[in-house]
Amino acid sequence: MEAPAAPQDPADPNAVEITINAPEQMRELGRKLAELLRAGDLVMLSGELGAGKTTLTRGLGEGLGVRGAVTSPTFVIARVHPSLGDGPPLVHVDAYRLGGGLDEMEDLDLDVSLPDSVIVVEWGEGKVEELTDDRLQVTIHRAVGDTTDEVRHVTLTGLGGRWGSVDLGALTA
Secondary structure, three states: OOOOOOOOOOOOOOEEEEEEOOHHHHHHHHHHHHOOOOOOOEEEEEEOOOOOHHHHHHHHHHHHOEOOOOOOOOOOOEEEEOEOOOOOOEEEEEOOOOOOOHHHHHHHOHHHHHHHOEEEEEOOOOOOHHHOOOEEEEEEEEOOOOOOOOOEEEEEEEEOHHHOOOOHHHHHO
């Protein structure tokens, strides 16, 4: 991984931008991010199709030491990956096919899972924000169209008191 793509926004000290040049770097970012996560954390991932959301989540799963291959849960909506140690389980949700807000997601019982798990939601904007004021928003930008460009620009923004003391800049080291 390279140094931040742009300086940290002084108006938003809980945000950092990182440039990623290859899928393995995205997995490595996930492994590093896992070191900052704890039970009760909600991570919302957004980005174009193929941006690397599931690749990042694979790295999170590796870093958290969970059981099972982390793959896109598009058709099952959610997968729970229990911890192989004493860490929290990973709940991986793909809200792409869900049209409604939190009401439609209630069947997933995310509010019940949240205190004991790390919950990662792909395509969760407008759907899961009501779960908690404390969340990590990860936005992945990539070139679109007919391109083989592997470069991704990842913006991580910590929202709420939980993230006020977390140094997201450590992810760029």
